[in-house]
Amino acid sequence: MKYVVLVGAALATLAAALLVGPANLPLADLFGSPIVWQLRLPRAVLAFLVGGALGVAGASLQALVRNPLADPFLLGLSGGAGLGAVAAIALHLPGPWALPLAAFIGAVGAMALVYRLGLMGGAELDPRILLLGGVAVGAFAAAVTTALVSLAEATELRNAFLWLWGGFSGASWTTVLVILAYAPLPLGVLVAAARPLDLLALGEEPAQYLGADVRRLKQGVYLAASLLTAAAVAVAGVIGFVGLVVPHVCRLVWGRLHRTLLPTAFLTGGILLAAADTLARTVAAPRELPVGIVTALLGVPVFAFLLRRWTVS
Amino acid sequence: MDRELILALRGVTCRYPDAPRDSLVGVSLEVRAGEFHAVLGPNGSGKTTLVRAALGLVGPVAGRAEILGRPAGGWSRRELARVVGVLPQREDNLFPQRVRETVSLGRYPHLSLLGGMGAADRAAVERALVACDVTDLADRWLWTLSGGEYQRVRLARALAQEPKLLVLDEPTASLDLRHEMQLFELVRALVDAHGLGALMITHHVNLATRFADQVLILADGRAVARGTPADVLTRETADRVFAWPVSIVPFEGRPQMIPLRQRKEAP
Known part of the structure; x- marks a missing residue:
């Protein structure tokens, strides 16, 4: 039943994304228009996929670091991706894929660094160190990024700054296909870890007593969630709050078990980001807002509400 | 009658990395089906290490820990969770949860990767709820329970695993007398x-x-005494282990320990 509602809402959101836009198309021309097929549809689908990936990555990482206020970008990935992207812009790397690839490499580099830090305590990943290491690596990367931006020329600076806030203006069917080919593996790893993730909420030792192989679980979930986030940031920039707020909303509505939480977080994250992107490209048309600004404006009040609820209970 | 041997520790010695001394020294223990064993000893005497070694979380540097004849470290966590149910001393409740959900976690080691809870799993959960007298609480949120109710719910979760062995680490700490x-x-x-x-x-x-059939007393990682309560709890042993003078009196055929006041000599 919940999936019928969610899939219905997803289709409605995608339909709305096709209908509205700065080029005011008459309804009759809609299905023949290249604007719809080559611009609006791939863009809406990509936003949906990225939102879904961020929702799933956020839900899994919150269970992994056992901190309900964790966000996929908290683990240093946004900093690394931002650094890679801004470096690509500053170095004038050519080609349409230079920027996403540089961002992806930056994110994976940050991930590797944080992972290494998380292993410092011994053979097992320590989630607390993952969190602290993520914040530290992210802050370092942000400092280098800001240094690069401050040395850049004005137009480059604007591009870099806008990229950091996220957006889907570069979306194409090729990008959609790349994500469709890439995402199933990490998504599959996370879905297969759904039940052990339920157990991990009890603590590492209790989870082991209920049958979870905690060491492999932590490694698999960290790598899969980070690789999902890295791909999302590479194609869309840093889009905050989707990975933080969506899992909480889904937990409130459909419960905390990951067998339900992960699929509902995927659909809800997709709906939210597709809707936010539609807003981002229409409210200030013909100009575009970075979609990260829309999600932050929507997400911060929700987050504040959740935080209050959390501290009260 | 020869009861099934479930857990066997044979001269187990354990040492944590970088620890100055062994946490457990040459401890032996046999737990059979239908036997209730209690482990006593002051703080830091190695009780929790004993449990970790028995469950394969800490590898012994000497001796053997076996469950159903297989080395404890050779079981996968999932296989072991179908045989041993554990109530660890502490656990978190990161996200709000209801009682029946919590007890259902005990079925996880029995479920396949993609399959859901079947009729047999649900029946096992209901049996566990009944056995621990928490059926009436099944739809309550965990945070609304009293300490005693919460421990019974956790015991029900361990029972839902349908284990042969229950391991309980200080399950009554901070409970009042009745609970x-x-x-x-x-x-x-x-x-x-x-x-x-x-x-x-x-x-x-x-x-x-x-309550127990067998008692093991640990001090500084060594087994000071092991056997039936009457054999184990003597004044000499208790004085030494608990570092306090006591008197031992029998009650319903079992020894009971009364700590003595320290007499102050008048000047």
């Missing part, structure tokens, strides 16, 4: 009715000697 007695009675009843083995770490010497 503490209820929990000891419950564990005793489960051992007698279902033929489970039970291994309980506790600080309650007098309840341990009244």
Whole structure:
């Protein structure tokens, strides 16, 4: 039943994304228009996929670091991706894929660094160190990024700054296909870890007593969630709050078990980001807002509400 | 009657990395089906290490720890969770949860990767709820329970695993008298009715000697005494282990320990 509602809402959101836009198309021309097929549809689908990936990555990482206020970008990935992207812009790397690839490499580099830090305590990943290491690596990367931006020329600076806030203006069917080919593996790893993730909420030792192989679980979930986030940031920039707020909303509505939480977080994250992107490209048309600004404006009040609820209970 | 040997420790010695000394030294223990074992000893005497070694979380540097004849470290966590149910001393409740959901977690080691809870799994959950007398609480949120109810729910979760052995690490710490007695009675009843083995770490010497079949006393990682309560709890042993003068008096055939006042000599 919940999936019928969610899939219905997803289709409605995608339909709305096709209908509205700065080029005011008459309804009759809609299905023949290249604007719809080559611009609006791939863009809406990509936003949906990225939102879904961020929702799933956020839900899994919150269970992994056992901190309900964790966000996929908290683990240093946004900093690394931002650094890679801004470096690509500053170095004038050519080609349409230079920027996403540089961002992806930056994110994976940050991930590797944080992972290494998380292993410092011994053979097992320590989630607390993952969190602290993520914040530290992210802050370092942000400092280098800001240094690069401050040395850049004005137009480059604007591009870099806008990229950091996220957006889907570069979306194409090729990008959609790349994500469709890439995402199933990490998504599959996370879905297969759904039940052990339920157990991990009890603590590492209790989870082991209920049958979870905690060491492999932590490694698999960290790598899969980070690789999902890295791909999302590479194609869309840093889009905050989707990975933080969506899992909480889904937990409130459909419960905390990951067998339900992960699929509902995927659909809800997709709906939210597709809707936010539609807003981002229409409210200030013909100009575009970075979609990260829309999600932050929507997400911060929700987050504040959740935080209050959390501290009260 | 020869009861099934579930857990066997044979001269187990354990040492944590970088620790200055062994946490456990040459400890032996055998838990069979239908036996209730209590482990006593002061803080830091190695009780929790004993449990970790028995469950394969800490590898012994000498000796062997075996469950159903296989080395404890050779079981996968999932296989072991179908045979041994554990109540660890502490656990978190990161996200809000209802009682029936919590007890259902005990079925996880029995579920396949993609399959859901079947009729047999649901029946096992209901049986566990009934056995621990928490059926009425099934739809309550965990945070609304009293300490005693919460421990019974956790015991129900362990029972839902359908184990042969229950391991309980100080399950009655911070419970009041009534809930503490209820929990000891419950564990005793489960051992007698279902033929489970039970291994309980506790600080309650007098309840341990009244409910358990066998008692193991640890001090500084060594087994000071092992056997029936009457054999183990003597004044000499208790004085030494607990570093306090005591008197031992019998009650219903079991020894009970009374700590003595320290007499102050008048000047």
